[in-house]
Amino acid sequence: MAKIANKITAAVTLAYIVFFGAATAFGNKSEVSDTENRRLAKLPKITAEKLYNGDTSKELGTYITDHFAGRSLWLSAKTALQTELSESIVNGVYVGKERLLDVEASHRAPISVNADIFSRYAENYDGTVYFAAIPASSGVYGDTLPAYIDNRSDSQQISALYDFLDSDIRKIDAYNILKMLKDNYIYYRNDTKWTSYGAYCVYKTVVKKLGFQPISYDKYAIEHVTDEFRGNLYNKTLSKKTEADIIDIYEYPEGAEVLTCVCTRADGSKFEGSLYDRSRLASSDMYSMYLGESVPFMRIYTSANTDKKLLVIKDSYADCFIPFLVQHYSEIAVVSPEDMEGSISDHININDYGQTLFLFGVENLGDRKTLEKIIERK
Amino acid sequence: MVYSSLLFIYGFLPVSILLFYITPKKLRELTLLFLSIIFCGMISLYFLIFMLAFTALNYGFSHLISRLRKNEKAAAIPLTVGIIIDLASLIIFRTDYFTRLHDFMRAPEGFFPVGISFFSLAAVGTLIDIYKGRIKAEKNIVRFSLYFMFFPRLIMGPLLRYGVFRRILDNRRETPANIGIGMTLFVKGLAKKVIVADDLYILYTAVQSQNVKEISAVTAWLGIIGFVLCLYFNLSGFADMGMGVAYCFGYRMPQSFNYPLVSTKIKYFAARWQSQVIQWLRRYVTKPLYGVCRHRWIKELVFVFGWTLFGIWYTFSANGALWGLLIGTAVVIESRITKRKIMDITGIIYTAFVIIICFVFIAGSSPAYSGRYLLAMLCGNGVIADSQAFYLLKSYIVLLLAAIYAASDLFRNLMTRSGKKKVKTVITAVSTLVVLAALIICTALLSYSGSSEMLIMKL
Numbered sequence: 001m002a003k004i005a006n007k008i009t010a011a012v013t014l015a016y017i018v019f020f021g022a023a024t025a026f027g028n029k030s031e032v033s034d035t036e037n038r039r040l041a042k043l044p045k046i047t048a049e050k051l052y053n054g055d056t057s058k059e060l061g062t063y064i065t066d067h068f069a070g071r072s073l074w075l076s077a078k079t080a081l082q083t084e085l086s087e088s089i090v091n092g093v094y095v096g097k098e099r100l101l102d103v104e105a106s107h108r109a110p111i112s113v114n115a116d117i118f119s120r121y122a123e124n125y126d127g128t129v130y131f132a133a134i135p136a137s138s139g140v141y142g143d144t145l146p147a148y149i150d151n152r153s154d155s156q157q158i159s160a161l162y163d164f165l166d167s168d169i170r171k172i173d174a175y176n177i178l179k180m181l182k183d184n185y186i187y188y189r190n191d192t193k194w195t196s197y198g199a200y201c202v203y204k205t206v207v208k209k210l211g212f213q214p215i216s217y218d219k220y221a222i223e224h225v226t227d228e229f230r231g232n233l234y235n236k237t238l239s240k241k242t243e244a245d246i247i248d249i250y251e252y253p254e255g256a257e258v259l260t261c262v263c264t265r266a267d268g269s270k271f272e273g274s275l276y277d278r279s280r281l282a283s284s285d286m287y288s289m290y291l292g293e294s295v296p297f298m299r300i301y302t303s304a305n306t307d308k309k310l311l312v313i314k315d316s317y318a319d320c321f322i323p324f325l326v327q328h329y330s331e332i333a334v335v336s337p338e339d340m341e342g343s344i345s346d347h348i349n350i351n352d353y354g355q356t357l358f359l360f361g362v363e364n365l366g367d368r369k370t371l372e373k374i375i376e377r378k
Numbered sequence: 379m380v381y382s383s384l385l386f387i388y389g390f391l392p393v394s395i396l397l398f399y400i401t402p403k404k405l406r407e408l409t410l411l412f413l414s415i416i417f418c419g420m421i422s423l424y425f426l427i428f429m430l431a432f433t434a435l436n437y438g439f440s441h442l443i444s445r446l447r448k449n450e451k452a453a454a455i456p457l458t459v460g461i462i463i464d465l466a467s468l469i470i471f472r473t474d475y476f477t478r479l480h481d482f483m484r485a486p487e488g489f490f491p492v493g494i495s496f497f498s499l500a501a502v503g504t505l506i507d508i509y510k511g512r513i514k515a516e517k518n519i520v521r522f523s524l525y526f527m528f529f530p531r532l533i534m535g536p537l538l539r540y541g542v543f544r545r546i547l548d549n550r551r552e553t554p555a556n557i558g559i560g561m562t563l564f565v566k567g568l569a570k571k572v573i574v575a576d577d578l579y580i581l582y583t584a585v586q587s588q589n590v591k592e593i594s595a596v597t598a599w600l601g602i603i604g605f606v607l608c609l610y611f612n613l614s615g616f617a618d619m620g621m622g623v624a625y626c627f628g629y630r631m632p633q634s635f636n637y638p639l640v641s642t643k644i645k646y647f648a649a650r651w652q653s654q655v656i657q658w659l660r661r662y663v664t665k666p667l668y669g670v671c672r673h674r675w676i677k678e679l680v681f682v683f684g685w686t687l688f689g690i691w692y693t694f695s696a697n698g699a700l701w702g703l704l705i706g707t708a709v710v711i712e713s714r715i716t717k718r719k720i721m722d723i724t725g726i727i728y729t730a731f732v733i734i735i736c737f738v739f740i741a742g743s744s745p746a747y748s749g750r751y752l753l754a755m756l757c758g759n760g761v762i763a764d765s766q767a768f769y770l771l772k773s774y775i776v777l778l779l780a781a782i783y784a785a786s787d788l789f790r791n792l793m794t795r796s797g798k799k800k801v802k803t804v805i806t807a808v809s810t811l812v813v814l815a816a817l818i819i820c821t822a823l824l825s826y827s828g829s830s831e832m833l834i835m836k837l
Contacts, residue, residue: 002806003555005558005806005807005809005810006554006555006556006557006558006559006562007554007555007558008558008810009558009559009561009562009809009810009813010554010555010557010558010560010561011554011558012810012813012814013558013561013565013810013813013814013817014392014395014557014561016814016817016818017387017388017391017392017817018392020388020821021388021389021392024388025389051419051422051423052422052423052424052486053422053423053424053486053487053489054420054421054422054423054424054425054486056420057379057385057420057421057422060385061379061383061384061385061828061829062828064384064385064388064389064828065384065385065825065827065828065829066828068384068388068825068828071825074821074822074825075825075826077822077825078822078823078825078826081819081822081823082577082823085573085577085776085777086577086580086581086773086774086777087580087584087773087774088773089580090826091826091827146584146766146769147765147766147769148584148585148587148588148766
């Protein structure tokens with residue numbers, strides 16, 4: 001009896017393993033994963049050095065993992081299992097009742113060490129520099145996390161950075177504005193980033209500092225372009241426990257219009273862009289609806305009755321923020337160091353612009369190599 | 379590559395079983411050596427070169443010793459040199475003091491020879507056995523290489539004498555039923571590692587990341603219970619996986635852990651925890667010393683010394699030594715005090731309590747930290763339980779209870795002692811499904827990162 005059972009076990013388990021092994025080895029390999037919104041690993045190239053230190057098999061392991069048959073299903077299953085087994089923390093994301101939160105944020109290196117980059121930028125710049133560091137959702141909603149995870153880190157990180165910044169740089173305390181409004185829909189439930197409404201609340205303060213009166217909320221026509229958005233935290237967990245998010249477009253019908261948007265790709269080619277690219281809503285990366293394809297440079301010309309020009313140096317947090325600014329400037333240049341090659345002065349003369357606004361999420365302020373592109377090379 | 383990775387389970391394992399069974403019976407040991415070489419090479423080419431050099435060196439020394447054996451003094455020279463080289467390689471790669479030497483040897487960054495704690499001791503034992511004439515030097519280079527490199531033994535042993543290993547090789551019985559037993563064992567080990575140990579590790583690190591001067595008593599207890607269970611499931615999980623894979627090839631290796639955590643006496647715990655290493659220490663270190671000792675208390679001192687060595691072998695730090703010292707002492711004290719047989723349940727509780735206290739020392743980073751932690755467990759911070767303790771308790775209680783049940787031998791007893799044949803029939807009938815379900819669950823848990831390499835101790 002036991003012998004037969006063992007034989008059956010052998011046959012069943014081996015058949016199962018061989019099936020999935022073969023399906024993984026011979027199945028179709030796609031380059032990108034839609035559900036995870038990222039590029040998948042490529043088959044490693046074998047070199048003597050990688051064999052020597054064992055990187056080849058590590059890369060092979062990653063390759064097998066990325067292309068494992070039915071990966072998305074396995075990931076969803078993992079999230080469901082993990083939350084039952086122990087705490088609700090899966091792949092570095094806290095799966096809460098209301099929202100997903102990034103818990104790996106507390107392990108980040110201090111960002112204040114990068115303060116000198118911005119101070120050096122200000123030294124070479126004739127105009128005024130404004131700085132807004134935006135907390136991630138885990139910074140604002142950290143109190144819903146288990147107590148042992150250090151959730152105050154975002155506010156501490158920002159205030160430490162502001163302390164080290166040159167005193168000529170005007171700092172915007174986005175953290176406390178957002179913290180006060182945390183009962184509103186200012187952050188996506190499935191993403192680390194803020195919503196358009198969160199951006200609007202900070203915009204009111206920013207634009208006053210820049211020297212304008214903010215447009216009042218009731219003048220906007222707000223359109224919900226989708227209610228099925230699931231962002232970067234969903235991509236890590238594939239958890240559908242939380243509600244999907246809404247993406248909004250704020251139109252100001254009486255205001256200035258965008259005349260043209262000239263986008264420049266990293267290879268130098270130019271094309272006509274727009275503030276909103278609705279075709280992106282059909283893709284796996286819905287958030288890129290704001291400003292469309294990510295490019296290193298974008299120049300927005302508007303019909304606003306002014307000759308003021310603004311330079312915005314930013315990361316993806318600013319994508320939903322920039323549409324609010326177009327009412328106040330005739331030209332806005334948007335620079336994204338992440339997508340840029342070389343340093344900023346190779347492409348643009350920063351002193352053509354009277355004001356510079358730095359707008360970054362805390363999570364992207366630790367990347368020194370990227371940020372260093374905004375200063376002159378010596 | 380570790381056993382608990384998708385690459386191993388869905389790639390290396392089926393391919394190696396296939397290759398093994400399509401080769402003619404006579405050449406199967408050669409196939410295993412070939413597979414082991416691939417396995418080592420996949421950890422890194424440097425590791426493979428290291429292993430081949432280590433094997434060749436010991437092969438040379440073992441034959442030199444057996445040639446010179448007629449003259450005991452002459453044979454002692456290669457014996458001493460061989461032992462020194464083997465132990466030196468253990469110390470050089472297990473401790474952090476020799477990074478310059480690593481650079482000199484052109485080792486890749488962060489290089490760690492997997493399983494060195496096992497195969498270096500195995501090499502020392504073999505050289506001694508040959509010197510003493512207990513075994514003859516192995517002429518078959520395939521078998522001798524397998525002794526060190528056999529991949530199911532590489533990560534977590536068991537540490538075997540060469541004679542025992544040769545007997546296991548001789549008694550190979552490859553049958554379909556054995557593959558079934560092997561797969562069951564493998565999945566059992568995988569589940570121990572991926573389901574239990576990895577989750578309890580999060581509990582342990584959550585507690586450890588707190589300030590030890592502030593945590594409540596309940597949190598401290600949860601943390602250390604999590605650590606003890608995590609360590610046990612981690613080590614025994616890898617041991618089970620290795621045993622299971624060996625079983626698939628028809629080899630029956632002895633088990634290292636025989637349900638040690640639920641014992642009625644500390645003595646039994648000490649005999650069941652990684653028993654092959656304990657036996658090695660007894661055979662080559664403490665037993666020769668016992669022969670010289672007359673008094674009981676000196677023998678007891680030697681016993682404690684053996685356990686201290688065992689603790690050092692685990693961590694190469696003062697903490698490990700303290701852990702071994704405490705357990706050794708506890709066994710000695712117990713044997714002096716309790717003569718009568720104690721009640722089962724009382725014995726289990728008191729043993730678990732003592733073991734947990736001892737493990738505080740191997741869990742900490744320094745003896746001072748461990749002392750402070752012990753104080754926290756005794757409510758030294760003035761808080762019995764806080765909201766965090768309740769949160770952790772709520773999150774982990776099911777897993778902890780399941781782990782404690784799995785760490786006891788209750789289930790095995792149900793299988794072996796149950797008079798009712800019906801129970802046995804039912805369990806046998808559903809076993810295939812349970813194994814398959816466990817394998818699927820483990821795969822899901824592995825799916826995000828592809829492997830679970832968390833080793834609470836690098837051995």
